[in-house]
Amino acid sequence: MLTSRRRGNAISSLQVDGLTVEGVTPIRHAVVAHFASHFKAVNEVRPGVDNLVFNRLQPSEVSSLTKSFSMAEVKAAVWDCDSYKSPGPDGINFGFIKDFWAELQGDVM
Incomplete structure (x- = not known):
């Protein structure tokens, strides 16, 4: 059962830029390259906060x-x-608290 599920989850080929990539190593390289391009650092000029006056x-x-x-x-x-609206985990909503405010205000504070 487990081996058939693993076989069903296997990736045998990928489409990368219109080309079909097959085989474990080429697929691995394609996946790593894809995610590396998403998570690489981009050198952008960002405003500094050194001279700000708060x-x-x-x-x-x-x-x-x-x-x-x-x-x-x-x-x-x-x-x-x-x-x-929005009763708490105990089922008590603000309507209950308003109705019994005289009794509950000491517990609230």
Whole structure:
């Protein structure tokens, strides 16, 4: 069974640029040449980033990056989501969370 499957999967010839290539070694060379042409490095001039000037955050802005979310922000994000879309792996969707927000808000935060 395995040998017949292997024989069926064998490549006996290939068409390369309109020519038929037969035999193990010529087919191997044709396949290697095909993929080598796709993955060879091309010397292109790319823009450098050495002289770019980036904006920097102020110390007050840096501290706001790690600030915890407020309850109002979390509630606004939940209410912005469609109620019946994309239930989680537990089957709970945003409609359930909205309906039981008073009970669940402590667990969410």
